[in-house]
Amino acid sequence: MEHLLQMLLLFLSLYLNYILENTMKYITLIILFILTFLSSSCKKDSSRYIIGVSQCSDDEWRHKMNDEILREAQFYSGVKVEIRTAKDNNQKQAKDIYYFINKKVDLLIVAPNEAAPMTPIVEEAYNKGIPVIVVDRKILSDKYTAFVGADNYEIGKTVGQYIAARLKGKGTxxxxxxxxxxxxxxxxxxGFMSAISKYPSITLLCKEDAGWLQFQAKQKMNSILTRFPKIDIVFAHNDRMAAGAYLSAKKQKREKGTAFIGIDALPGKNLGVDLVLRNVLDATFIYPTGGDRVMQIAMKILEKKSYPRETILSTAVVDRTNARVMKLQTDHIAxxxxxxxxxxxxxxxxxxxxxTQKIILYGSFIVLLLFAGMFLILWKxxxxxxxxxxxxxxxNDEITNQKEQLELQRxxxxxxxxxxxxATNAKLVFFTNISHDFRTPLTLVADPIDQLLGDKSLTNNQQQSLQLVKKNVNILLRLVNQILDFRKFENGKLELVLNKINLAVSFEEWNSAFRAVVRKKHIKFIYDVLPNTDFHAVVDVEKLERIYFNLLSNAFKFTPENGVIHVNLLTIELEEKKYIRFTIANSGTAISPEHIRNIFERFYKTDLHHEGSGIGLALVKAFVDMHKGNIQVESDKQRGTIFxxxxxxxQALFCEATSVTTISSETQQELFELPDEFSIDEIHSENCETVLVIDDNPDIRSYIRQLLQQEYEVIEAKDGTEGIRKAMKYIPDVIISDIMMPGMDGIExxxxxxxxxxxxxxxIILLTACSLDEQRIEGFENGADSYISKPFxxxxxxxxxxxLIDGHKRMKKFFGDNNILEKEPICDIDKVFIEKFKKLIEEGISNSELNVEDLGKDMGLSRVQLYRKIKALTNYAPNELLRITRLKKASALMSSSDMTIAEICYEVGFTSPSYFSKCYKEYFGESPTEYLKKIGISQPN
Structure with a gap:
């Protein structure tokens, strides 16, 4: 103990030194981790919203819109804008939109290249819940969230009106x-055509698709100049195409007599306003980009605020009169x-x-705190x-004192x-003496029984009773012999009587003693012997038989119905010595490791609910040890239990075998064979009272059956679970149940x-072998009607x-005469049951189709269960109660209302007045008419 204390002190000292040496290293690591975390969190993308922009073209007008969107986005925190340009390619724009859909952007801004190809793709994004703002150009559907752009129809119309005014109503x-x-x-x-169509003298020479591009406009203009010698005005849908047309005309020296008009009016060199100032264009019309407006509406949508679905941007003409002012304003804005x-x-x-400064400040503060904590840890x-x-x-002083106390306690x-x-030896001596005293009277009982069984005049019941007595006498003798043998073994006075026998043949004969229980429990019994093997061995035959029978009977006891028992006989070699090995395996509930450790101890029982003295396995272990053998047990849920x-x-003490001995199994068969359990599945007579017997001992069930079967129908159940099932199925008149049973006991x-x-x-009558008042009180608290002690x-x-049956009959008669459904039953559950049944009858009394099936369904019972329950409580069938209740209701109506007999008949659920009168007279002894005359009420005509 002192050495252990010194080791503990040394360990604590080393541990504290280790903490002091490594504290600084841990604190440094923590500081680096915190600074890394703060740095990474500073770089973390804190975007609240991601907005995708899909532009159809890559030109000056689109660049201006993009710049406006990005600039406006800077006024909103946490907004990220990503712009992709299709460059006038429908397939490219479709890929861009799908990219934004897969990225799960919060909002999508689309300027569609062409309406028809882009419409289904924009609809797909909209249907997936992504808000979509269509800008500049529309799609062929209304499946978008908002539109921002100029009214191109109005712009075209404005251009037409300007040109008509310029030409004074006449020109090409x-x-x-x-x-x-x-x-x-x-x-x-x-829009353009709607304006010029009002002027018959204005002629549209041609309309050519230049695809918004300058070089295409040059090519188209070359063709137009070739076809038409005189052109007053060239109207291009944007300034780039107007400039291209001008360059083409200038190349052919025809620009002087032609005016060129475009749309966009963008600021900047070689753009719309600059081209007007340089006299390249006669005029251009403002086509607003509205990028800032697009961004404002996008944020309203994301922030769940109200917004306009259609935002139309206005236009105006820019010509030589206002171009310089426009340029000054745009330069200033730029x-x-x-x-x-x-x-x-x-x-x-x-x-x-x-x-950065904030991070450094926080980091410094944390470092200071950590250093303060470090010093605190060091001090502590x-x-x-x-x-x-x-x-x-x-x-150490306390341990020294405890050591002295422990030595004293030891x-x-x-x-x-x-x-x-x-004291234990004294008890064993007492049990041994008692066992000796038991053997004499048991022997005196057994012999007269054998003589009585030889009497041919005995009835079948008398024969069964004597067989039961004989069997239990043999069981008592076996238990007495086990106690005596165990006492001899402990005193060292039990000796081996060795003989040479063929174990394979003996085991097969001993197995025959269990045929009846195999049939009764439907157990699959397998006996395997290693072929071509000599199993002649030197053993004490009687003790080996006791070993085998104890193990096998134990297996049958704990194997459930339809289970499996497997016996295997083979030879092995252990330490260059030849051994016989036999295993007995059974399916069923596994034995816990705690029980396995103690299973071979005397008086130890793994299950208090099963019969047994608790010395069977201890005696088996003793007999195996006497043979210099070994016994082991394994158990798990998959394989069951294996001995x-x-x-x-x-055997060392065996000199020479004089004979090959085998033992007859007749005596053991008497000890272990049980009569087949008698079961009943149907009640034969409806008028005969029924008794349900619940007991795990088939002999007790058989004995009670013999006592009662002359007067009652007897149903048997081997445990509490089966007893509940049969009780609910047959509704017996009395239940007799044992208390100590495996699984569910009698009280439960x-x-x-x-x-x-x-x-x-x-x-319910409870049978018990215990006379404790506590157990009786528990039984009565759980509803038991009577207790009978064993032996009874x-x-x-x-x-x-x-x-009990007569008392219950008197109760049923009390409920069944003139007090039907009016008195309270004997328990609260029956009271609630009757009240509900009465309420259902009263509510449906006028329904002529109301029947027992309907009532049973409403009560939550089958028709048979409702019939048995009502019959047991009132001595009436449910349909009789229904008819009697209707008749009593009719009698009350006749004495308290002015209704006719026919009206009362239908009111209480009868379908025929004649049948109603017949039933009324059978129950009350007089017809409805006679009753009315008797009470002085005249029936209306």
Whole structure:
């Protein structure tokens, strides 16, 4: 003990030194981890919303819109905008939109290249719950969230009106349109035509698709100039195409007599406003980009605010009269935009610097806290070390004192052990003497029984009773012999009587003793012998038989119905010595490891609910040890329980075998064979009272059957679960149940039966071998009607059964005469049952189709269960109660209403007045008319 204490002190000292040396290293690692986390969290994408923009083209007008969208997005925190350009390619734009769908953007902005190909793709995004804003160009569907753009029809109409005014209602025009499939080109042309159609003298020479591109406009204009010698005005759907047309005309030196008009009016060099100032274009019309407006509506949609579904941007003409002013304004706006961009860059730098300083500040604060914590830990460690040293010193003194006390207690336990052993030996001597005293009267009982069994004049019942007595006398003799043999073994006076026998033949004969129980429990019994093997061995035949029978009977006891028992006989070699090994395996509930450790101890039982003295396996172990053998047990849920016995072929004390001995199994068959269980599945007579017997001992069930079967129908159940099932099926008049049963015991069975609606009224008699008042009180608290102690007198049992049945009959008569459904039953469950049944009859009394099936369904019972329950409570069938209730209701109506007999007949559920009168007279002894005359009421005509 002192050595252990020194080792403990050394360990604590090393542990505290280790903590002090490694604290700084751990703190450094923690600081690095925190700084890394703060740095990564600073870089973390904090975007609230992701917006995808799919542009159809890559031109100046689109660039201006994109810049406006990005600039406006800077005014909203946590917004990320990603722009993809299709470059006038439908397939490319379709891939871009699917990219945004798969990325699960929060909102999609689409400028469709052409309406027809893009419509289904935009609809797919919209149907998947992504808000879609269509800009500039529309699709051929209304499945979008919002539209932002100019009214191209109105722009075309405005251009037409401007040209008509310029030509003063007379002249020729050539039109260069955008991509023919795009909605702006279609709408602009239609608006233009609606304006010039009012002027018959204005002629549209041609309309050519230039696809919004300058080089295509040049090619188309070359063809137009070749075909038409005079063209007053060229109308192009954008400034790029108008500039291309001008260059083509200039190349052919025809630009002087022709005016060129475009749409867009973008600021910047070689763009719309600049081309007007340079006299390239006669005029251009503002086609607003509206990127800032698009972004504003997008944020309203994402933030669940109200927004307009259609946003139409206005237009205006830019010509030589206002072009210079427009240029000054746009230059000023461009300058301001540069300044804003510079300010945004500086703000971003300031925010980054602020975030970095914030991280450094927090990190420094955390480092200070960690250092403070480190010093606190160091101080506490030193304090703890000093405290532990004091406590260990104190504990050392306590351990020394405890050691002295334990030594004293050890001496006391040794003395107590000696006293206990002496007391145990005294008890065993007492049991041995008692066992000797039992053998004489048992022998005197057994012999007269054998003589009586030889009497041919005995009845069948008398024969069965004597066989039962003989069997139980043999069982008592076997138990007495086991106690005596066990006592001899403990005293060292039990000796081996060795003989040489053929184990394979003997085992096969001993197996025959279990044929009856195999049939009764439907067990699959397998006996395997290693072929071509000599099993002649030197053993004590009587003791080996006791080993085999004890193990095999134990297997049958714990194997359920339809289970499997497998006996295997073979030879093995252990340490160069030849052994016989036999195993007995059975299916069923596994034995826990705790029980396996103690299973061979004397008086130990794994299951208190099963019969047995608790010395059978202890005696088996003793007999195996006497043979210098070995016995083992294994058990699990998959394989069941397996007992393995190894016995040497030769015994040291055996000199020479004089004979080959085998033992007859007739005596053992008497001890272990049980009569087949008598079962009944149907009640033969409806008028005969029924008794249900619940007991795990088939002999007790058979004995009670013999006592009662002359007067009652007897049903048997081998355990509480089967008893409840049969009770609910047959509704017996009395139930007799044992208390100690495997699984569900008798008290639990009683409690459940008294708690079920179908069986709560049935009297229950409990059989017990225990006379404790506590157990009786528990039984009565759970609804038992009577207790009978074992061994019981047959006259007491039969008399008690008759009294309970007669008492129940008197109760049924009380409920069944003139008090039907009016008095309270004997228990609350029956009270609720009757009240519900009465209510159902009263509610459906006028329904002529109301029957027992309907009532049973409403009560939650089958027709048969309802019939038996009502019959048991009232002595009436349910249909009789229904008819009587209707008749009583009719009698009350006749004396308290002015209704005719026919009306009353239908009111209470009868379908025929004549049948009603017949039933009324049978029950009350007078017809309805006679009753009315008797009480002085005249029936109306």
């Amino acid at each position: 025009i050539a039109e260069l349109t955008g991509l023919s499939g795009s909605t702006p080109a279609i709408d602009r042309h239609q 300058e301001n935009e540069k300044k804003i961009g510079l300010l945004n860059t500086r703000i971003d730098n300031y925010l980054t610097s602020y975030a 460690s030193l304090h703890t070390k000093n405290r532990l040293n004091k406590e260990l010193s104190k504990r 001496d006391q336990l040794i003395e107590l052990s000696k006293q206990l052993e002496e 393995t016995v190894d016995l040497p072929f030769e 069975c009683c409690r459940r039966l008294k708690g079920e609606l179908q069986t709560c009224h049935i009297p 007198n047959s006259l007491v049992l039969t008399t008690r059964v008759r009294n």
